[in-house]
Amino acid sequence: xxxxxxxxxxxxxxxxxxxxxxxxxxxxxxxxxxxxxxxxxxxxxxxxxxxxxxxxxxxxxxxxxxxxxxxxxxxxxxxxxxxxxxxxxxxxxxxxxxxxxxxxxxxxxxxxxxxxxxxxxxxxxxxxxxxxxxxxxxxxxxxxxxxxxxxxxxxxxxxxxxxxxxxxxxxxxxxxxxxxxxxxxxxxxxxxxxxxxxxxxxxxxxxxxxxxxxxxxxxxxxxxxxxxxxxxxxxxxxxxxxxxxxxxxxxxxxxxxxxxxxxxxxxxxxxxxxxxxxxxxxxxxxxxxxxxxxxxxxxxxxxxxxxxxxxxxxxxxxxxxxxxxxxxxxxxxxxxxxxxxxx
Numbered sequence: 176x177x178x179x180x181x182x183x184x185x186x187x188x189x190x191x192x193x194x195x196x197x198x199x200x201x202x203x204x205x206x207x208x209x210x211x212x213x214x215x216x217x218x219x220x221x222x223x224x225x226x227x228x229x230x231x232x233x234x235x236x237x238x239x240x241x242x243x244x245x246x247x248x249x250x251x252x253x254x255x256x257x258x259x260x261x262x263x264x265x266x267x268x269x270x271x272x273x274x275x276x277x278x279x280x281x282x283x284x285x286x287x288x289x290x291x292x293x294x295x296x297x298x299x300x301x302x303x304x305x306x307x308x309x310x311x312x313x314x315x316x317x318x319x320x321x322x323x324x325x326x327x328x329x330x331x332x333x334x335x336x337x338x339x340x341x342x343x344x345x346x347x348x349x350x351x352x353x354x355x356x357x358x359x360x361x362x363x364x365x366x367x368x369x370x371x372x373x374x375x376x377x378x379x380x381x382x383x384x385x386x387x388x389x390x391x392x393x394x395x396x397x398x399x400x401x402x403x404x405x406x407x408x409x410x411x412x413x414x415x416x417x418x419x420x421x422x423x424x425x426x427x428x429x430x431x432x433x434x435x436x437x438x439x440x441x442x443x444x445x446x447x448x449x450x451x452x453x454x455x456x457x458x459x460x461x462x463x464x465x466x467x468x469x470x471x472x473x474x475x476x477x478x479x480x481x482x483x484x485x486x487x488x489x490x491x492x493x494x495x496x497x498x499x500x501x502x503x504x505x506x507x508x509x510x511x512x513x514x515x516x517x518x
Contacts, residue, residue, distance in 0.1 A: 208269050208316035209357035211324075211365060215388040215406065216396060217414050217455055218463070218506035221262065225502045227255040229471060232496035236295060238489045242434055246293025249286040250493075256280055268316070275310040275328075281424075294433035295478065295489060304426045304443070306332045312351075319357070324367070326351040333427040344440060345427050347377070353384060361388040367398075377425070377483070404453075412457035420449050427482055435478075435488070442482045446474040449498070460509055465502035470495060 229252065236246040257279035265272040283299045285292070310328035317323070326349075333345040348370075355365025365384035371377065382401060388394035397403040397418075404418035423446040430436055451469035458464055478489040 207319055207360070209318065209320050209322040209355070209363075210314070210316060211322065211353075211355055211357075211363050211384060211386060213361050213363055213386045213388045213394065215361075215391070215394045215408050216386065217406075219261075220463075220504040220506060221260065223257075223259045223502055223504040225255075225257045225259075225500060227498060227500040229253040229496045229498040233494040234296070235492045236293060236489050237492075240488060243294065243489060246296060248288075248293060248296050251284045251286045253496075254282050254284070270316070271314045273310075273312040273314075275308075275312065277306070277308045277310075279306040279308075280304060294430070294435060295491075298428075298430045298433050298435065302334055304332075304334055304428075306330050306424070306426075322355050322357065322365075324351065324353040324355075332425055334429065347425060353382070355384055361394075362386070404451075414455045416451070416453040416455075418451060420451060422447055422449065438480050438488065440482060441488065442479045442484070443477070444479065445476045447471055447476075448474060461505055461507065463504050463506055465500075465504065467500040467502070469498060471498045 229250075231252070232250055234248050234250055238244060257277060259275065259277040261273050261275040263271060264274050280303045282301055282303050283296075285296050285300050288297055288300055290297075308328055308330040310326060312324065312326040314322060314324050328349040328351075330347045330349070331340070331342065331345040332347050335341075335345055350370045351367060352369075353365050353367030355363055357363045363384065363386045367382045367384065369380045369382060371380065380401075383397075383399045385395060385397045385399060392408050394406040394408070395404070396406055396416075400421065402418065402420040404416045404420075407415040409415060424444070426443045427440055428443055429440055435441060449469050449471045451467055453465060453467040455463055455465045472495040473491075473493040476491040476493050477487050478491070480486045480488050
């Protein structure tokens, strides 16, 4: 889920001390190895707890299968909760290896459901669609100008519970490759490919990294077309952002309690775009919080007759809606970064 965003965060934490320094014993010169980070970026987020809510929006569903038919309803709220942890296994000036774990769930609460309501809505009501992921990212600086990234991630995405989970039914893999150039301490660019689920179905998607700080107050952070953010540094403890973000997900589900059960394992894929405003603020040294709000518009939200299929069972049209998101996250303490900078 939200794979471009995860790649962006991986790049951020891998670029801890964005100009990684190495100094020989017998020379005074300091080598600043290339990385995707630039001056002015927010601190890498090691552990993040996040909650998001989208209140009250409509949904319409259509199917060419007469046994499923069409439906219409209202979603009272759409909740999302996630926990993510990223930790460095190797943190050398030229080479960084990051291990990451994340757990996410989302659920829908519908208004006025009863036994005659549309089958898909009755099935999704209070159903926890989950994602458990493990990733390994490798960043290597070739010299002071060039770097590359390799990231591999596996996720279990679907409606499973502790009692019925079967890894082969829910496992999805993602691979990211990127190569970049550090032009100056304030400017880094790169190109990359992702084999993943940004637009629901697993495909290869290109991306362009563009991180630039124009002056002490303003900068841009982006992996286009997945996300673009304009950054304003109010001070070292407060940052503001505005921009957009694409998010995608794919869930394998078994809707046994409905007419969908005759299809066995089916797949729900979604892609949406969010226009956002965001603030990040330090609470105490290593502890920060973030508040984000904006408008979400679904690009696609569909049910397919089997995993990886192109045959749509149900096409859902979800109305646009505002959303709010709150985060609490841990960053490296100042003494760690100061110690690393003085090496």
